[in-house]
Amino acid sequence: MRILTVNPGSSSLKISLLEPDDALHTRIELPTGGADRQAERVLAQVARLPRPDAVGVRFVHGGRDHTRPVLIDEEVTKRLYALADLAPLHQPQSLYALGEIRRALPGVPAVACFDTAFHADLPDAAATYALPVEWRERFGLRRYGFHGLSHAYATRRAAELLGAAPSGLRMVVCHLGAGASLAAVDGGRSVDTTMGFTPLDGLVMATRAGAIDPGIPLWLLAHGVPAREIGDVLEHRSGLRALAGTGDMRRLRARAASGDEAAEAALAVYHHRLRAAAAAMTAALGGLDALVFTGGVGEHDPDLRRRLVAGMAHLGAEIDPALNAAARGDALISPAGARVATIVVTAREDLEIAAGTRSALTGTAAP
Numbered sequence: 001m002r003i004l005t006v007n008p009g010s011s012s013l014k015i016s017l018l019e020p021d022d023a024l025h026t027r028i029e030l031p032t033g034g035a036d037r038q039a040e041r042v043l044a045q046v047a048r049l050p051r052p053d054a055v056g057v058r059f060v061h062g063g064r065d066h067t068r069p070v071l072i073d074e075e076v077t078k079r080l081y082a083l084a085d086l087a088p089l090h091q092p093q094s095l096y097a098l099g100e101i102r103r104a105l106p107g108v109p110a111v112a113c114f115d116t117a118f119h120a121d122l123p124d125a126a127a128t129y130a131l132p133v134e135w136r137e138r139f140g141l142r143r144y145g146f147h148g149l150s151h152a153y154a155t156r157r158a159a160e161l162l163g164a165a166p167s168g169l170r171m172v173v174c175h176l177g178a179g180a181s182l183a184a185v186d187g188g189r190s191v192d193t194t195m196g197f198t199p200l201d202g203l204v205m206a207t208r209a210g211a212i213d214p215g216i217p218l219w220l221l222a223h224g225v226p227a228r229e230i231g232d233v234l235e236h237r238s239g240l241r242a243l244a245g246t247g248d249m250r251r252l253r254a255r256a257a258s259g260d261e262a263a264e265a266a267l268a269v270y271h272h273r274l275r276a277a278a279a280a281m282t283a284a285l286g287g288l289d290a291l292v293f294t295g296g297v298g299e300h301d302p303d304l305r306r307r308l309v310a311g312m313a314h315l316g317a318e319i320d321p322a323l324n325a326a327a328r329g330d331a332l333i334s335p336a337g338a339r340v341a342t343i344v345v346t347a348r349e350d351l352e353i354a355a356g357t358r359s360a361l362t363g364t365a366a367p
């Protein structure tokens with residue numbers, strides 16, 4: 001089956017057309033953020049590409065109902081709308097893209113593939129919030145975890161590069177893009193992750209603060225800051241953007257290199273949290289065989305990789321500076337014989353979406 005994949009991220013819209021053998025026919029990437037007109041034009045363009053047999057759309061949140069890819073019918077669409085406010089940077093964009101694609105490609109079946117699916121079997125101890133059971137049941141409060149399409153692909157690909165089966169490996173997968181999360185993956189299964197009920201939790205991100213004391217929004221509410229403003233700040237005006245004026249890691253790097261102190265300080269905060277979270281993931285695994293970097297920042301920022309690996313030296317992580325600097329595409333960057341293998345994997349959520357789409361339509365299990 002030829003599959004069109006649609007991946008709306010918080011800073012980009014990525015579209016791929018994949019041939020039946022997964023060869024990439026076309027790839028379109030568009031920065032997002034108030035550029036709906038442009039998104040509309042790009043999405044309309046897909047009508048001029050060779051007609052796909054199916055469309056796969058990334059939805060970050062599947063809620064309680066969806067833990068595997070699902071053919072989108074009216075019923076499913078309703079449920080996806082109901083989940084929109086759980087991921088305001090993503091879910092509305094996915095629904096918008098779905099609508100435009102349906103208009104451009106009438107009659108082509110569409111499948112929703114979920115970030116949350118990879119984490120659906122988190123152990124109870126990792127998934128459970130210590131909150132009243134009435135709340136947990138009524139509102140579905142639990143750790144869902146996100147970036148699962150990327151974590152799943154990176155897990156498989158890293159094992160492949162190591163010539164090992166995922167079943168024998170304890171990995172920490174670092175998906176570092178505009179949004180960022182870590183997954184502790186034991187034998188191919190997610191056993192802990194830094195994002196929670198929503199994609200606001202965990203690491204410092206481009207425009208999100210990551211984990212903060214839940215007392216902060218409560219205190220702000222009590223002091224007259226409207227809920228809407230709190231939400232807007234936490235989604236759009238926090239993270240690296242709040243600390244240094246830009247959420248774009250490339251720009252931040254350039255500023256830090258030219259001596260900008262706010263940029264340096266922002267990177268220090270980012271790294272502090274990243275290192276602590278990586279250690280927490282390792283603790284959940286009881287040890288570490290492989291550290292995997294993926295996502296726009298993870299793939300392209302050798303200094304960030306060097307700093308995190310240095311922070312994990314006590315666990316046996318080591319980096320080969322030449323391999324790290326030269327890494328393009330998928331690469332092993334630890335020295336031969338290192339106790340922990342460190343690997344860079346190009347994020348291919350499109351391949352994961354295509355596999356999920358085919359499996360939903362043919363009733364076979366996804367890889």
Ligand SMILES: Nc1ncnc2c1ncn2[C@@H]1O[C@H](COP(=O)(O)OP(=O)(O)O)[C@@H](O)[C@H]1O
Nearest residue numbers: 009010011012177178179248249250296297300
């Ligand atoms: N060479 C680079 N060095 C550092 N960061 C980079 C580089 N290239 C891209 N990035 C960063 O990757 C991020 C985008 O990652 P991506 O995974 O595409 O995001 P998303 O899918 O969340 O929209 C941006 O912050 C961008 O600055």
Ligand SMILES: CC(=O)OP(=O)(O)O
Nearest residue numbers: 009010146177179199
């Ligand atoms: C879940 C999430 O934050 O995704 P992205 O990194 O694509 O914005």
Ligand SMILES: [Mg+2]
Nearest residue numbers: 009010177178
């Ligand atoms: Mg992304």
